[in-house]
Amino acid sequence: xxxxxxxxxxxxxxxxxxxxxxxxxxxxxxxxxxxxxxxxxxxxxxxxxxxxxxxxxxxxxxxxxxxxxxxxxxxxxxxxxxxxxxxxxxxxxxxxxxxxxxxxxxxxxxxxxxxxxxxxxxxxxxxxxxxxxxxxxxxxxxxxxxxxxxxxx
Amino acid sequence: xxxxxxxxxxxxxxxxxxxxxxxxxxxxxxxxxxxxxxxxxxxxxxxxxxxxxxxxxxxxxxxxxxxxxxxxxxxxxxxxxxxxxxxxxxxxxxxxxxxxxxxxxxxxxxxxxxxxxxxxxxxxxxxxxxxxxxxxxxxxxxxxxxxxxxxxx
DNA sequence: TTTGAAATGATATGATGTATCATCAGGTTT
DNA sequence: AAACCTGATGATACATCATATCATTTCAAA
Numbered sequence: 001x002x003x004x005x006x007x008x009x010x011x012x013x014x015x016x017x018x019x020x021x022x023x024x025x026x027x028x029x030x031x032x033x034x035x036x037x038x039x040x041x042x043x044x045x046x047x048x049x050x051x052x053x054x055x056x057x058x059x060x061x062x063x064x065x066x067x068x069x070x071x072x073x074x075x076x077x078x079x080x081x082x083x084x085x086x087x088x089x090x091x092x093x094x095x096x097x098x099x100x101x102x103x104x105x106x107x108x109x110x111x112x113x114x115x116x117x118x119x120x121x122x123x124x125x126x127x128x129x130x131x132x133x134x135x136x137x138x139x140x141x142x143x144x145x146x147x148x149x150x151x152x153x
Numbered sequence: 154x155x156x157x158x159x160x161x162x163x164x165x166x167x168x169x170x171x172x173x174x175x176x177x178x179x180x181x182x183x184x185x186x187x188x189x190x191x192x193x194x195x196x197x198x199x200x201x202x203x204x205x206x207x208x209x210x211x212x213x214x215x216x217x218x219x220x221x222x223x224x225x226x227x228x229x230x231x232x233x234x235x236x237x238x239x240x241x242x243x244x245x246x247x248x249x250x251x252x253x254x255x256x257x258x259x260x261x262x263x264x265x266x267x268x269x270x271x272x273x274x275x276x277x278x279x280x281x282x283x284x285x286x287x288x289x290x291x292x293x294x295x296x297x298x299x300x301x302x303x304x305x306x
Numbered sequence: 307t308t309t310g311a312a313a314t315g316a317t318a319t320g321a322t323g324t325a326t327c328a329t330c331a332g333g334t335t336t
Numbered sequence: 337a338a339a340c341c342t343g344a345t346g347a348t349a350c351a352t353c354a355t356a357t358c359a360t361t362t363c364a365a366a
Contacts, residue, residue: 021363023313042353061314063354068313079232079293082322082353100276102285111283115276122272123253123294130264132255132296139292140232141276143285174332176344195322214345216323221344235322235353 003091004034010091011074020072028053029065030074030086039083039103039110042066078103078110080140088112100139106148115139156244157187163244164227173225181206182218183227183239192236192256192263195219231256231263233293241265253292259301268292 008031015022022030032048033040040048042062049057057065066084069075073096075084080103089096089112097114104110120137127134161184168175175183185201186193193201195215202210210218219237222228226249228237233256242249242265250267257263273290280287 021312023362025314056315058315058317059353060316060355064314100279102280102283104285105288111285113279113283115279119272119275119279123268123292126253126266126268126272127255127294127296130255130266131299132257132264132294133298133302135258135295135297137294139276139294141280141285141290141292142288143280144288145286146284149286174343176331178345209346211346211348212322213324213347217345 004031007034007091011072014074014090015072018072020068025049025055025057025061026065026068028055028057029062030069033075033084033086039078039081039085039108041083045084076101076112076138078140080142081108081110085110085112089114098137098139100141102141102143102145104145104148105142106144109145111145157184160187160244164225167227167243168225171225173221178202178208178210178214179218179221181208181210182215183222186228186237186239192231192234192238192261194236198237229254229265229291231293233295234261234263238263238265251290251292253294255294255296255298257298257301258295259297259304262298262301264298 008027011030012022012027028049029045032045032052035052036048042059045062045066046057046059049055049062066075066077070077070084074087074090076087076099077084078101080101085101087096087099097117098120100113100115102111102113124134124137161180164183165175165180181202182198185198185205188205189201195212198215198219199210199212202208202215219228219230223230223237227240227243229240229252230237231254233254238254240249240252250270251273253266253268255264255266277287277290
């Protein structure tokens with residue numbers, strides 16, 4: 001069983017546990033993101049599904065499906081890039097924690113890492129001091145990856 | 154001399170120090186953001202300039218001006234909201250540090266706070282461990298502000 | 307097998323952002 | 337002052353991202 005299949009199975013289990021259905025179209029979008037191993041825009045996913053599955057999936061549907069997948073914590077939206085990416089921890093047993101996305105401004109490569117609890121607590125405390133309350137915390141940072149840093153020096 | 158005037162003066166000084174010109178149109182956009190005391194989209198600024206100054210400033214120009222103001226660190230782009238906001242520290246003498254924006258998902262109010270150095274160092278260290286390098290660090294977080302939290306409970 | 311809710315399709319449109327070439331304004335040189 | 341250069345702005349078109357709305361399909365439960 002391939003790694004992709006394992007992840008898709010776990011995704012399906014997770015949906016079922018919430019009483020939600022991981023339909024065929026939803027699987028197509030999710031596996032598209034998993035296969036591509038990068039962040040993709042909704043319209044890129046439209047093209048991908050057409051090319052890969054020979055099915056025309058209108059943009060509206062893709063957006064709806066992406067929204068569903070985000071609710072299920074299977075996909076994250078990267079606001080810095082206006083793109084969507086599969087969660088890197090779908091098949092992990094540990095708690096996912098607060099995701100932090102490092103986005104290479106040069107090659108668009110994205111790395112998802114997890115912030116340690118102490119740092120989150122500090123951030124959260126700052127937020128509370130300012131009279132605000134965190135909602136679905138997620139951090140995104142504009143970076144250069146190693147390769148691009150070297151190649152642009 | 155009003156606070157707004159003071160800030161605009163400081164902005165102009167700062168530009169001059171970089172050999173850049175804070176032209177009339179650029180002042181209009183910046184003071185629009187300062188007067189409104191909130192984040193605005195480029196097209197909202199187009200409307201604002203038309204209404205406030207009776208001048209038609211095409212969207213393309215507003216985008217160019219916003220880009221200029223960002224380079225001068227007078228304006229920040231909020232990617233979570235696709236809006237722009239005046240830097241809260243234009244007239245401050247202290248170093249600005251890494252800005253963190255708390256955006257109320259409900260009323261769109263934005264608070265700019267500064268993260269303490271230790272937290273930044275930790276974040277930066279995490280980023281380096283992952284083989285990435287920070288570029289223009291800035292954090293944005295989806296929050297609820299006090300008022301909206303109370304009103305929605 | 308009906309039927310009701312959820313998912314998807316179709317269509318239109320709004321919102322955000324950029325490419326490109328033309329024109330204008332303000333200094334500098336002569 | 338006139339010519340000239342550069343940076344700023346205008347005009348136009350278009351690309352990209354996203355949502356509103358109503359119609360149709362699918363699928364599981366009654």
